[in-house]
Amino acid sequence: MNPRKAFEQVLGEDVQSAQEAYTRSVKMVANRLEHLKITLKRHAAKYQKDQHNWGYAGDLERAAELLDDIDDFLSEMPHRV
Secondary structure (H helix, E strand, C coil), X not given: CCHHHHHHHHHCCCCCCXXXXXXXXXXXXXXXXXXXXXXXXHXXXXXXXXXXXXXXXXXXXXXXXHHHHXXXXXXXXXXXX
């Protein structure tokens, strides 16, 4: 599938340019990061009620691994044509 069509499917709208798609995607990622901060605070509140539960530490270890994957993906991604 061509990249433009893929973005149109994700965004549910016609995308006129790579710049427009990039700008929208940056906003989507920023919104998700803000939501992640809220989710992390909720997770911490649950942990405070059950501080001997190793599961909470495991949750965050897995989340850190996923964030590392995202960081690696964005850092090493070659420019696409």
